[in-house]
Amino acid sequence: MHLDNEEEEYKLTLSRFESMLKTNKVLFFDSEEFENIILHYLDSGKLTLAKKALxxxxxxxxxxxxxxxxxxELLVFQNKLEAADRLLDQIEEVDPSNDEVHIQRATVYSKKGNHQDAVTSLLKALTLTEDLADVHSLLGMEYLLLDEIELAKDSFINCLENDEEDQSALYNVIYCFDxxxxxxxxxxxxxxxxxxxxYxxxxxxxxxxxxxxxxxxxKAVWAFDYATLIDDQFLGAYLEKGKSLEKLKKYKEAIENYVITLELDDPTSYVLLRIGxxxxxxxxFPQAMEYYKRAVHEDPLLDKGWLALTDISIKEQQYEKALIYLHKAISIDEFNDRYWLRYAVLNKTLLNFKEAEKGYQKAAELGNNIIEHWIGWADTLYVLGQYDDAILKLLQAISFDSENADVLYRLAVLYITINEFEQGTKYLEQALHKDFDKKEIIKSFFPIHWENPFIQNTIKNFN
Incomplete structure (x- = not known):
């Protein structure tokens, strides 16, 4: 009831002041009333009215x-820092034990980038003030600006010890711990x-x-449970709980919590993607596809959403549709080597070998040096009849792993294909020595060469 009366008086004071401005009559206000009027206009960004009231x-x-x-405060708001400094000097001469003088001086120092001087002023204010929580909070912010995280943490803890309700300080102290x-x-x-x-x-x-x-x-789910029990509208807690349940492989429960966030606020592409x-x-898969589509509808630039649609379409063997979705992802992030690798593999599946070769090349240009992908590139070039280029890619791949049997068998076949039997023999013998059982690679990937007398004789002689 007391607060209601104060609010009513505050509104009446503002109303009287604005009425005075309209009628040009000079009315009397006590200093506290004027202070509230000025700060109201300052907080509202109405600088002209604040100056007039002052x-x-x-x-x-x-x-x-x-x-x-x-x-x-008004001078600081206008960035007139030197004038603010001079006025603070005048006030301090008259009232040296006023804590607000040192708090305001700290604000001026901070605005000038002199954060250590701001700290000094705030430490002085601490010896004079009764409002310890606010000064500790301001100290914490200055320490953060000085990258003194340990001191900032201590200041925010001190703030909470003096005001347990200060939620900003709670967030800030956890930021420091993090x-x-x-x-x-x-x-x-x-x-x-x-x-x-x-609570x-x-x-x-x-x-x-x-x-x-x-x-x-x-334990994370346990803690988030309490957060949502205390506040059943706590969107962030439901979201984090969903993520934790995913990690625990409790996917149906995770979906339930994600869906709650959709009921509490407008849907986000992130949540829709997680549900998918x-x-x-x-x-x-039908529900997954529905939520992936909703995710990219919510955010058409969500490349991860388009990629999810690509991958689920591949699982359902809808390769043409997958390629359409993948084009969307690549158009958003053309410098992602993983997208180009999918492009290569998908086109190879569709027997679009020229496009597959383009995908491998793009991925390599973007720095992808995974040997399996270079082998896939060489296989594609082989199908295209570009044997010399295929050999070149395999020689580059072998620089990553000189004893990779998959590469050695392929090099053997390719050299024999271009009638360089000496090189073919060298690599075939190396491959057989490295992993004899993997000779089946030739039978699986190069069946027309499997019965080649040269290859069969080399294998028999190796035995």
Whole structure:
């Protein structure tokens, strides 16, 4: 009831002031009323009205220290830092023990980038103020700007010790723990905080995040459960719980939690994609396809969504459709080597060998040096009759792994194909020595060469 009366008085004060401006009548306001009026306009971004109110205020209360401090805020807001500094000097001469002088001076220092001086001013303010929580919070921010994360963490903890309700400080202290990779310490801190404030949904949510980071997904779900029990509208907790349940392979429960987030807020492409992935894992391809399509409808530039559609279409052997989706992903991120490799493999499946070769080449240009992919590239060039190029790719591949039997057998076949029997023999003998059983590669991939007397004789002589 008391707060309602204060709010009513505040509104009446604003109404009286604005009425005075319209009628040009000069009404009297006490200094606190003027202070509230000026700060209201400043917070609303109405600089002209704030300045007008300040001018009238100082005319009626020329010796008010609080109004002069509000003037400092106005000068800082306008980035008139030197003028703010001079005014603070004047105020400090009259009232040296005013904590707000040192807090405002810290703000000026911070704006100038002098964060160490800002810290010094705030430490001075700590010895004078009764509002310890706010000053510790400001100190924490300055320490963050100085990359003094440990000191920042201590300041935010001190802030919470003086004001357990300061949610910004709670987020900030956890940020510091995260930055320092002190996840177990964060869990200890949050557990202690929850002992004092068991109904803090934010603390439970942050506790779940720490357990998730440490891959303790069962405990993460437990913590997120409490967060959602305290606040059944806590979208972030449902989302994180869904992610944790995915890690525990509880895909149906994960879907349930993701769906709740869709009911609480507008759908996001990320959540729609996660639901699709869960449905795909449990082999419900129609539902997976539906959510993937919803994801790319929500965000047409979601390349991961188009890729998911590509992969599920491949699983359903709908290769032409898969290629359409893959083109979408590549058009969004043409510098992703993994997309070009899928492009190569998919086109090879569709017997589009020229396009497959293009995919392998693009992937290689983007730095892909996985030997299996270079082997696939060489196989494609072989089909295209580009034997010399295929040999070149295999020689490059063998530089990654000089004893890879798959490469050695292919080199043997290709050299024999172009009638370079000496080189063919060398690589065939190396391959047989490396892995005799893998000679079946020739029978599987190069059946027309399997009965070649030269190859058969080399294999027999090796025995």
């Amino acid at each position: 001018k009238l205020a100082l005319e009626q209360h020329p010796n008010s220290t609080n109004l002069k401090l509000v003037e400092v 930055f320092l990779s002190e996840h177990n310490e964060a869990i200890d801190f949050l557990t202690s905080y929850i002992d004092k404030k068991p 803090s949904e934010i603390a439970w949510h942050q506790l779940g995040r720490q357990y998730y980071t440490l891959k303790n997904y069962t 992935i869960c449905y795909e894992v449990i082999n419900n």
